[in-house]
Amino acid sequence: MQQHDIQSILQRELQLPPNEISSFIAAIPHQAKTLAKHDFFLQAGKHCTSVAFIVSGTLLYYRENDNADKQVCDVLFEGAWATYIHSLVTKTPSDMNIQALEETHIVEIQQQDLEIAFEQFPQLERLSRRLTEASFIQIAQRAADLQFLSAEERYAKMMKEEPRLFERVPQYYLASLLGIAPQSLSRIRKEFSFSSR
Amino acid sequence: MTALQKFIKQFPVVLSDEALAALLGIFRPASLEQYTYFAMEGRIETSFGFVESGVLRAFYRTTRGKEYNRALLEPGEFVGAYSALISGQVNHINIQALTPCNILVADYRQLTVLFDQYQAIERLVRHISESYYLFLENKELQIILHTVEERYEFFKQAHPTLENLIPQYHIASYLGITPTQLSRIRAKKL
Numbered sequence: 001m002q003q004h005d006i007q008s009i010l011q012r013e014l015q016l017p018p019n020e021i022s023s024f025i026a027a028i029p030h031q032a033k034t035l036a037k038h039d040f041f042l043q044a045g046k047h048c049t050s051v052a053f054i055v056s057g058t059l060l061y062y063r064e065n066d067n068a069d070k071q072v073c074d075v076l077f078e079g080a081w082a083t084y085i086h087s088l089v090t091k092t093p094s095d096m097n098i099q100a101l102e103e104t105h106i107v108e109i110q111q112q113d114l115e116i117a118f119e120q121f122p123q124l125e126r127l128s129r130r131l132t133e134a135s136f137i138q139i140a141q142r143a144a145d146l147q148f149l150s151a152e153e154r155y156a157k158m159m160k161e162e163p164r165l166f167e168r169v170p171q172y173y174l175a176s177l178l179g180i181a182p183q184s185l186s187r188i189r190k191e192f193s194f195s196s197r
Numbered sequence: 198m199t200a201l202q203k204f205i206k207q208f209p210v211v212l213s214d215e216a217l218a219a220l221l222g223i224f225r226p227a228s229l230e231q232y233t234y235f236a237m238e239g240r241i242e243t244s245f246g247f248v249e250s251g252v253l254r255a256f257y258r259t260t261r262g263k264e265y266n267r268a269l270l271e272p273g274e275f276v277g278a279y280s281a282l283i284s285g286q287v288n289h290i291n292i293q294a295l296t297p298c299n300i301l302v303a304d305y306r307q308l309t310v311l312f313d314q315y316q317a318i319e320r321l322v323r324h325i326s327e328s329y330y331l332f333l334e335n336k337e338l339q340i341i342l343h344t345v346e347e348r349y350e351f352f353k354q355a356h357p358t359l360e361n362l363i364p365q366y367h368i369a370s371y372l373g374i375t376p377t378q379l380s381r382i383r384a385k386k387l
Contacts, residue, residue: 071341085330085331085334086331086334089327089331118316122316125316125319125320128323129320129322132323132326132330133326136279136280136326136333137283137284139333139334139337140280142337143333143336144257144267147257147265148257
């Protein structure tokens with residue numbers, strides 16, 4: 001069982017001894033927060049100024065169009081870092097909402113504190129680069145999947161890569177994340193449950 | 198100042214003379230003949246480059262052999278199978294010279310060695326990585342939010358000279374439309 005507290009994650013990512021990790025955590029201002037179900041980590045129109053480590057819970061990333069239709073872009077669970085790079089980097093208001101789908105515990109670090117910490121601890125700069133690169137790979141992969149894989153293939157891939165999605169996220173959000181209609185998703189689910197018997 | 202130095206300068210990172218020299222030092226000039234490949238699917242890629250002249254395309258090929266252009270690269274841009282380089286996994290994208298190209302080529306591993314010596318270089322690469330992320334996100338948003346006609350306009354703004362340099366079907370493929378659709382859009386504009 002993997003630990004999802006910030007100490008274990010940093011230790012795994014940075015491969016440094018526990019006492020060094022503890023000194024990072026002590027030196028960087030951070031705030032533990034609890035988001036109730038439906039609370040927002042970030043709301044469209046506001047600026048994203050922080051990154052948050054998810055200790056437990058689920059965060060839904062979505063954009064809303066003029067008809068108030070939600071378009072789901074991502075779902076993150078415990079062990080992940082949440083932020084909205086676009087708003088953070090360009091310092092512009094967010095077009096993205098980040099909302100808790102259940103009670104979610106996070107540790108939040110303000111970007112300005114992080115930038116000070118980069119000077120003190122070059123290893124954190126590395127972590128930041130790696131996380132950015134991982135986001136790049138993810139978005140590149142998703143765009144390619146949408147173009148080249150069928151809805152069924154995308155479903156199968158998602159089931160394999162992130163089974164938590166199917167346990168903890170409502171069907172209509174999953175359909176949106178897969179880029180398909182909710183009816184198509186229930187059809188695909190039926191096909192899969194038959195073929196796996 | 199060279200084009201590469203200019204490219205580096207646009208990011209909010211101060212490199213010492215020593216760091217800049219070390220970074221520039223990993224690049225060596227190379228030329229690529231028309232239609233040859235800079236990166237190929239199925240390989241483990243080790244190098245990336247900076248385009249000094251010429252045009253390249255990055256494309257995916259489906260199992261049925263159909264090709265989809267993902268990016269069109271012009272002078273002043275980095276080129277490389279970035280996902281494969283950073284993940285160390287087998288490459289899935291092809292990068293091909295559409296015209297003869299001059300490229301400054303570097304070994305990705307040598308770049309990562311510099312991260313340990315110069316934190317500012319690592320920071321620079323993080324900023325470059327962020328800008329690629331924003332580029333891809335923007336491209337994805339354009340597909341969702343804008344019509345084909347609008348996307349063609351965005352394309353022309355971003356690449357004002359490209360239409361005269363490469364065949365139309367490569368541009369159509371980049372925009373995700375058929376060549377017939379593209380000529381219809383172009384005809385309407387005239």
